[in-house]
Amino acid sequence: EDDSFVSTPAPVDKLLGGLLAPGFDEESCLSRYQSALYRKASPHLPSRYLLARLRKYEAQHKKCGPGTDPYKKAIEQFKSNHSMGPMECNYVVWTPYNGLGNRMLTIASTFLYALLNNRILLIHAPSDLDDLFCEPFSKTSWVLPSDFPIIDRLSSFDIHTPQSYANMLAKKVIDKHSNGSLPAYVYLHLTHDYSELDKLFFCEDDQLFLKKFPWLVLKSDNYFIPALFLVPEYEEELRRLFPSRETVSHHLGRYLFHPTNAVWGMITRYYEAYLAKAEEKMGIQIRIFPFAHISSENLLAQILNCSRNENLLPEISVEGSSTTKAVRSKSVLVASLYTGYADKIRDMYYEHAATTGEIISVFQPSHEEKQHTEKQAHNQKALAEIYLLSFSDVLVTSSWSTFGYMAQGLGGVKPYILAFPEDGKAPNPPCRRAMSMEPCFHSPPTYDCKARKNVDKGALGRHVRHCEDVSRGLKLF
Numbered sequence: 001e002d003d004s005f006v007s008t009p010a011p012v013d014k015l016l017g018g019l020l021a022p023g024f025d026e027e028s029c030l031s032r033y034q035s036a037l038y039r040k041a042s043p044h045l046p047s048r049y050l051l052a053r054l055r056k057y058e059a060q061h062k063k064c065g066p067g068t069d070p071y072k073k074a075i076e077q078f079k080s081n082h083s084m085g086p087m088e089c090n091y092v093v094w095t096p097y098n099g100l101g102n103r104m105l106t107i108a109s110t111f112l113y114a115l116l117n118n119r120i121l122l123i124h125a126p127s128d129l130d131d132l133f134c135e136p137f138s139k140t141s142w143v144l145p146s147d148f149p150i151i152d153r154l155s156s157f158d159i160h161t162p163q164s165y166a167n168m169l170a171k172k173v174i175d176k177h178s179n180g181s182l183p184a185y186v187y188l189h190l191t192h193d194y195s196e197l198d199k200l201f202f203c204e205d206d207q208l209f210l211k212k213f214p215w216l217v218l219k220s221d222n223y224f225i226p227a228l229f230l231v232p233e234y235e236e237e238l239r240r241l242f243p244s245r246e247t248v249s250h251h252l253g254r255y256l257f258h259p260t261n262a263v264w265g266m267i268t269r270y271y272e273a274y275l276a277k278a279e280e281k282m283g284i285q286i287r288i289f290p291f292a293h294i295s296s297e298n299l300l301a302q303i304l305n306c307s308r309n310e311n312l313l314p315e316i317s318v319e320g321s322s323t324t325k326a327v328r329s330k331s332v333l334v335a336s337l338y339t340g341y342a343d344k345i346r347d348m349y350y351e352h353a354a355t356t357g358e359i360i361s362v363f364q365p366s367h368e369e370k371q372h373t374e375k376q377a378h379n380q381k382a383l384a385e386i387y388l389l390s391f392s393d394v395l396v397t398s399s400w401s402t403f404g405y406m407a408q409g410l411g412g413v414k415p416y417i418l419a420f421p422e423d424g425k426a427p428n429p430p431c432r433r434a435m436s437m438e439p440c441f442h443s444p445p446t447y448d449c450k451a452r453k454n455v456d457k458g459a460l461g462r463h464v465r466h467c468e469d470v471s472r473g474l475k476l477f
């Protein structure tokens with residue numbers, strides 16, 4: 001018998017094109033090597049240079065991580081209240097702010113910043129972040145130790161904190177041009193309300209100056225990577241790391257974020273129960289912001305119009321014709337804090353046949369009603385849903401939502417973005433295909449450090465454009 005036509009399935013690439021290092025204990029974090037089984041192989045290969053830099057970073061993190069001699073030395077230096085220039089190991093401490101999508105995007109941004117600066121990323125992980133993510137780096141930890149000198153103050157850091165870069169510049173506690181003594185650390189305040197002086201962070205001179213500090217503390221609710229591409233010092237390195245700019249969050253997300261076994265259990269149980277058998281998977285992410293009011297009727301109509309215009313969901317047959325044989329099955333995963341949307345879409349395809357004969361099943365894993373970022377179990381569900389959405393072949397997402405950004409980045413999918421409501425109604429067209437799967441940097445700096453004036457960086461056309469959903473924002477493409 002000639003079996004040459006029987007194709008053997010390609011072996012699953014558990015290490016994602018070399019993005020993941022081998023050698024972790026598989027049982028302690030099943031998602032790390034299993035997620036490849038649940039996704040189509042990514043068409044985007046990481047660059048060899050990125051792989052080399054990640055392996056170098058991992059070695060460096062192991063050498064400098066909590067408990068090591070260089071870490072102890074750096075802590076001693078911190079406690080002396082002075083910085084004496086860069087040390088053997090230098091650090092950037094990430095602090096949480098806002099919801100999980102925001103947190104994941106800023107961890108990814110801070111990690112890339114650490115990579116560019118040969119710093120070690122340590123994350124301040126209060127209990128609401130417990131049992132969400134596995135350690136991404138082998139034989140060490142990325143968690144900031146609980147005896148870190150200022151750990152109790154980190155959550156209160158804000159624009160008024162005297163140790164912020166802006167406030168220390170304004171009060172002349174630090175001077176870029178003198179060789180005077182330096183404080184133990186700089187707080188980088190990069191949240192949406194940041195001042196013009198805080199934004200100097202994105203200037204090359206300031207970047208060079210900040211290298212003198214062994215300790216930086218960073219807080220942000222922005223995916224600030226697009227602006228790093230505009231810092232001349234980093235441009236060439238970033239080009240080598242990411243020859244394809246639109247894959248930054250895709251690769252960094254898959255590299256860094258591995259759900260713990262508790263969350264992976266939720267993800268895989270749900271997947272097996274509701275999604276595994278569908279021939280096509282669609283995800284709809286519904287996020288409603290107080291500053292973007294729209295009634296649930298209007299929003300449902302917007303979602304359905306978008307799906308119809310873009311051929312994402314089939315029309316229904318008004319005669320109520322009965323299909324005898326299903327031609328295809330399609331699952332629709334709805335992620336939202338609210339009930340109602342999934343039920344109405346499900347009812348529609350229960351009461352009427354799809355004109356294409358497709359069988360449409362609609363599911364929503366949870367409806368938490370309110371954001372509760374302070375609750376760990378709530379965050380576990382949020383992570384599970386970001387992951388489940390990322391398994392979709394097609395994604396519809398909400399404007400402005402970092403939750404959706406994270407799902408599209410992990411999935412490597414260019415979403416259809418539901419347009420921001422105008423006067424409580426959906427504008428026309430109801431949605432638009434994103435130009436890239438990259439997240440949007442919502443509040444980028446506009447200051448041109450060389451020209452010393454404000455400019456429209458999105459119009460310069462180098463590496464970044466304005467976002468589809470946030471006109472002042474910037475995204476890589």
Ligand code: GDP
Binds near residue numbers: 404
């Ligand atoms: P953003 O505010 O949309 O940019 O996204 P964030 O993730 O930063 O914050 C929203 C938070 O609200 C999430 O982290 C969740 O805690 C919660 N949330 C919003 N939408 C959903 C959803 O569809 N499912 C679940 N489980 N939680 C959600």
